Amino acid sequence: MCADKTSDTAQDTPDYKSTLNLPKTDFPMRAGLPKREPGWLERWAQIGVYDKLREKKGREPFTLHDGPPYANGHLHIGHALNKTIKDMIVRSHQMMGHDSRYVPGWDCHGLPIEWKIEEQYRAKGKDKDAVDMIEFRQECRAFAEKWVDIQREEFKRLGITGNWDDPYLTMDYHAEAVIAEEFMKFLMNGTLYQGSKPVMWSPVEKTALAEAEIEYHDHKSHTIWVKFLIVRAVEKTGARSQLIGVNVVIWTTTPWTIPSNRAIAFNPELSYGLYKVTSAPEGNWAKKGDHYLLADNLAEDVMKSAKVDEFIRKRDVSADQLDLVICGHPLRSVDGGEGEWDFDVPMLPGDHVTDEAGTGFVHTAPSHGADDYILGIKHGLQMTHNVIEDGSFRQSLPLFGGEVIITPKGKEGGANTAVISKLAEGGALIARGRVTHSYPHSWRSKAPVIFRNTPQWFAAVDRDIDDGQSEMGDTIRERALNSIDKLVKWHPQTGRNRLFAMIETRPDWVLSRQRAWGVPLTCFVKKDAMPHDEDFLMRDPAVNARVVAAFETEGADCWYKDGAKARFLGSDYNPDEWEQVFDVLDVWFDSGSTHSFVLRDRADGTEDGIADVYMEGTDQHRGWFHSSLLQACGTKGRAPYRNVVTHGFTLDEKGNKMSKSLGNTIVPEKVVQQYGADILRLWVAQTDYTADQRIGPEILKGVADSYRRLRNTMRYMLGSLSEFTEADRMDVADMPELERWVLHRLAELDHKVRTGYAAYDFQGVFSAVFNFATVDLSSFYFDIRKDALYCDGDTERRRAARTVLDILYHRLTTWLAPILVFTMEEVWLERFGDAESSVHLEDFPETPADWLNEPLAAKWAKVRGVRRVVTAALEVQRTEKVIGASLEAAPVVHVRDSDVLEALKSVTFEDVCITSAVELSGDPSPAEAFRLPEADGVGVVFEKAEGAKCQRCWKILPDVGNHTHDGVCGRCNDALS
Missing domain, CATH: 3.30.2320.20 (Class I aminoacyl-tRNA synthetases (RS))
Known part of the structure; x- marks a missing residue:
């Protein structure tokens, strides 16, 4: 094998190093990516690469619709992962022959931005409520614009291609007009209604929250065991009458909901018993002689919590006995209650009751729980309005008026302890304690939330829609479930199961938020009418059209201008008879509507308003995938996507969730500054993004090592192809077997690359290409052919090897271009460096099918x-x-x-x-x-x-020294001649 030589040849032997065909290239081994990548970005902008690709005619469109990130801060590692995967999808499909379009977008409305402006106000001692609504909204708009510009440059630095000059923003006037128009389709098709039911409510942010805006953290809650005295039975059978004077015991972790109790639920399938306390400490809440109704599987735990020394089970209590039994409210007899709780508390059957924890009986407050609400609707229980928007009890509530559940800073107020104290005062407690459990928090404020009954606007998911789009079903739920199964491909398939289960059981969609920065619910309600009345909602196409036209030219701010109501209602209606709704739409409705103003309305959208692919994190099964599906099924009758690709979360090297407090966060900007964006992109390509990924300093070092090995392979090819021209090219049919074996491997790899990219399997693509480059090429083919490349003269063997190297170069460079966008551009420009050239303007080369040669491959194996x-x-x-x-x-x-x-x-x-x-x-x-x-x-x-050592190729052969040139073998002598 020949190599650069510094051997101790005899002084009278010529130095043949200059006669070798050593690699010649200016391509550096040290990449210097952090400093050099910005130059390539500038070059792409000057060439207009994205626009030039759009000029390629006759190509099948491929559109990845961007799930909009939120415009309120610097990028985190999840953003980098997400946008890089999207970029690989877009670039690879373009290079496989599509017109691959990518319009980046941003979510601009909503609470996070509003919250930031309010924080600025609080720092200045400024009252938000004293600020003009339009002025406040304009400050929110300016804040979003600032972060859109910052994030755009951060995304571009990662090498993300797209229509950066014309992105979509949910706060653009046309976008706001379409969002309002899409909302009014729900208004017109009968799925919109106003209802009063418990929703997740943030007392800190004073608004309802969607499930997608909730995260679960450990929370330490009060626990209480409360006695409800059985006072009578609706039907006085002997068995039921025997229970009068007995206490039903409930257990709850939300003592503040007890004032809103309206029933107790039991499960007819559980085993219940009547228990008597036979021994208890002096002064104990649970006293000797007390009788309690408890689930048999939980009785011992309850008695232990109540510090009971001894107890007996007296007899069974059947479901028939429990049904139609009436209790008194535990606050009924507390002094100062003013008769507020002087009502019956019925025992009601409910399937949601279990004997896994608690007592086997569930305290039911229909205004503060999902199961409670369902049970309340079924049995006509009264809804309460005891808790107001700031998370405190209404001032008029006896005993507890003004007590706070969650403070404005997200801490526990005094409501729980106030309720517990009054229950203890009335002798209604048998035990209390604390428990740490998983509890819902707002993902923005990180504060606990509560279930609170408020009037909200909903989209009904089970109402028939008469819109002529019933191919997938008559209701939103039917259309969504059928779309999931019949129209969409899922990558991975588990995404289908996750979303299907959510849609199958989800309640109606809460559309309204009690905030300021967003698209308003553009509808009017009749004064003095009730939500169930036929004429409660105005449904007038002319009014709707005026709203949309105004939004197009002025944006949604015009809804808040003086005289807006009269302007939109026109001369056909008396403004005094109608109320204008000022709630804003859930931001998930904004982003869920993007298919309309991006895919449907833009010239670079799609003909049918449907995207080829949506790609986001697994949390978006309850977020963007979910809301887009519901929104589109309500307005166009089907899902707005054909493929859904999902990635997992990013963890640190130990598998822990990243947290600033733990100091284990990885900031994309710092990775780019240290290694370059291509190393970050290579990390993405090397991970199984469908699961959770890990990243950290040691992992990045390993990625950088893989990069260096690959870079070395590309450098070797470039050096060996120095001065290669078409005149040097050899026909495949005339090549030696070894070269034809390489071409066979290339043909196999071409199939893997194309099918892998088509299936969004970047790990599979990179692994196959990298192993080929480092094992088949560097460790085998290059190792063998180095001698011929360096030492042969103009032989067929050398010409064949260089021809194969040129073929390899074109394929490896383009195949890897969607992943290593900067490095492969550098490799490309090393050979094709004219002003308008770019690897990103190329397609994957077509690979002849006849390169496949299984018998030859078997032989070389x-x-x-x-x-x-x-x-x-x-x-x-x-x-x-x-x-x-x-x-x-x-x-x-x-x-x-x-x-x-x-x-x-x-x-x-x-x-x-x-x-x-x-x-x-x-x-x-x-x-x-x-x-x-x-x-x-x-x-x-x-x-x-x-034999002797050839001083040119270093082979030891018998004929060395027997030729014209001193100290060489016959092959080298011919090359020198």
Whole structure:
């Protein structure tokens, strides 16, 4: 094998180094990506690469619709992962022959931005409520604009391609007009209604929250065991009458909801008993002689919590006995209650009751729980309005008026302890405690939320829609479920199961938020009418059209201008008879509507308003995937996407969630500054993004090492292709077997690359290409052909090798371009550096099908198998200092299989093994032969090469010194001549 030489040749022997065809390239081994990448970004902007790609005619469109990030802060590692995956999808489909479009977008309305402006107000001692609504909204708009510009540059620095000059923003006037128009489709098709039911409410942010805006954290709650005295039975059978005077015991972790109690639920399938306390400490809340109704599986735990010394089970209590039994409210007799709780508390059957924790009886407050509400509706229980928007009890509530559940700073107020104290005062408690459990919090303020009954606007998911789009079903839920199963492909498939289960059981969609920065619910309600009245909601296409037209030219701010109501109602209605709704839409409705003003309305959208792919994190099954599906099913009758691709979350190296407090966050900007964006992109390509990924300093070092190995492969090809021209190209049919084997491997790889990219499997693509480059090429083909490339003259073997290198170059460079966008541009420009050239303007080269040659591949698999034994045998000799290089060897290779032996004889096996000679034998292997367990029937006997060392190629051959040029072999003599 030839290499750069600094050998101690005799002084009278010529130095042949200058006669070798050594690699020539200016491509540096040290990438210097952090400093050099911005230059390529500038070049792409000058060339207008994205726009030039749009000029390619006759290509099938492919559209990835961008799930909008929120415009309120610098990018985190999740943003980098998300946008890089999207970029790889867009670029790879473009290079596979599509017109691959990508319009980046931003979510601009909503509470996070509003919250930031309010924080600024609080810092200045400014009262938000004293600020003009439009002025406040304009401050929110300016805040969003600032962060859109910042994030745009941060995304571009990661090498993300797209229509950056014309992104979509949910706060653009046209976007606001379309969002309002889409909302009014729900108004017109009958799915919109106003209802009063418990929703997750943030007392800190004073608004309802969607499930997607909730995260769960450990929270320490009060726990109380409360007695409800049975006072009578609706039907006085003997069994029921015997329960009068007995206490039903409930357990709750939300004592503040007790004032809103309206019933107790039990499960007819559970086993219940009547228990008597027979011994208890003096002064204990649970006293000797007390009788309690409890689920049998929980009785012992309850008595232990109540510090009862001894108790007995007196008898069974059946579901029939419990049904129609009436209790008194535990606050009924507390002084100062003013008769507020002087009402019946019925016992009602409910499937949601279990005996896994608590008492087997569930305190039911229909205004403060989902199951409670359902049970309340079924049995006509009264809804309460005891808790106001700031998370405190209404001032008129006896005993507790003004008490706070959650303070404006997200801390526990005094409501729980106030309720507990009054229950204890009235003798209604048998135990109290604290428990740490998973509890819902707002993902913005990080504060606990409460279930609170408020009037809200809903989209009904189970109402029939008469809009002529019933192919997927008549209701939003039916259309969504059918779309999931019949119209959408899921990557991975588990995404289908997750979203299907959510849609199958979800309640009606809460559309309204009690905030200021957003698109208002553009509807009017009739004064003095009730929500269930036929004329409660105005449904007038002319009014709707005036609203949309105004939003197009003035934006949604015009809804808040003086005289807006009269302007929109026009002369057909008396403004005094109608009320204008000022709630704003849930921001998930904004982003869920983006398919309309991006895919449907833009010139770079899609003909049918449907995206080829939506790609987001797994949390978006309850977020953007979910809201987009519901919104589109309500307005266009089907899902707005054909494929849904999901990625997991990003964790630190130990698998922990990233947190500023833990100091384990990875900031994309810092990774780019240290390593370059291509290293971050390579990390994305090397991970299984469908699961949670890990990143950290050690992982990034490993990624950088993979990058260096790949860069070295590309550098070697560039150097070996120096001055290669079309005149040097050789026909495939005339190539040696080794080159044709490489082309066979390329054809196999071409299929893997294309199918992998089409299936969004970047890990599979990169793994296949990287292993090919480092194993098949660097460790095998390049190793073998280095001698011919360096030392041959203008031989067919060298021309064939360089032709294959050129073929490899074009494929590896383009195949890797969607991943390593900067590096492959550098590799491309090293050979094709004219002003308008870019690898990102190229397609993947077509690979001839006849390059596939399975018989040849099978033969070379046998050759490589024997080569591994020879290489291992020589490594033993090298380790023992018998030889310094493999060219000093001329091993004898014994091969038992005659077919394998013939295969070896048909190739120049010494070149394959990088030895100066090889003797092949079918004789049995002698005892001293080197063997490998996995290569049965192959033995290698080491022999040293005979002859002199060629001072040009370093092979040891008998003919060295017998030619015109001193100290060289015949092959090198011919090359020198």
